[in-house]
Amino acid sequence: MLALVAWQGTAWAVDVYTIDMNSSKSSYNDSHILRLLAAALDASRPKYGAYELKVAPLRMERDRLLQEMLKGELVNLSGQVTSTEWEQKLIPIRIPVDKGISSYRISLIDSRHQELFSAVRTLEQLRGFTLGAGRQWSLTSTYKQAGFHVVEGSTSAGLHSMLAAGRFQHFPRAIDEAVYEQAAYVPLFPTLSVERSFALYIPSPRYFFVGGGQQQRLAQRLEYGLQLLIADGRYDQIFHEFYDGLIEQVGLRKRRIFKLNNSQLSSQTPLSNKAYWYDPLDHR
Secondary structure (H helix, E strand, O other), X not given: OEEEEOOOOOHHHOEEEEEOOOOOOOHHHHHHHHHHHHHHHHHHHHHHOOEEEEEOOOOOOHHHHHHHHHHOOOOOEEEEEOOHHHHHHOEEEOOOOOOOHHHEEEEEEEHHXXXXXXXXXXXXXXXXXXXXXXXXXXXXXXXXXOOOOEEEEOOHHHHHHHHHOOOOOEEEEEHHHHHHHHHHHOOXXXXXXXXXXXXXXXXXXXXXXXXXXXXXXXXXXXXXXXXXXXXXXXXXXHHHHHHHHHHHHOOHHHOEEEEOOOOOOOOOOOOOOHHHOOOHHHHO
């Protein structure tokens, strides 16, 4: 395992966090999560003492990751879009790690279909297009409940192959995933592009989840550190440092935004705390 932050102080006082870097995420998103995590743990050091931060050596799909998180041996920390199951089985830290920007989904499409999507004005019209999503992904059931015809795949790579083969017409992704994956897959799929006219908004915060032994202390420490970052402005600063360029690149503020309900959200989701959420309407 790669140790990212060396401990300080006496060895017995070290809190050990081992985070996954899931293969379905872009390296860009991973970098933001690691930056925020390290800043929060550093901020918590005066109260909680030393820590060690590691990256798990394996990449796992969501179902296996949950099982390993419950054991806490290979991995005990992950930044994931929330779901009922994860909140019930692990400890969620209900502060969106990315200010909820993952709630905005833009689609990867065949560029030859852009005019068809540009003509869409209502959610009902958008439901007429087939949509690709992962079998294990937390939002797949939300798309189905919203009335979309969903074509499921096992992995992100497999879904890109299915999109290229015309199995479905658009592939909603978080904005960083869309930009990263378009660049990665366009050599194999020359007409792959980021759709330009709309975004889906599905309240779907990405939280840090903690599992394994000592999870109460590890979760309390991380939440404490995140609250310190919110209080001194670094939570916003880190977000804007990583995401402002991407938000501008994909034109999020200029898109038509279609809102979907998310039935998986817990009643404890902090939707009313505006400090936790990015709103493109506030930044036009």
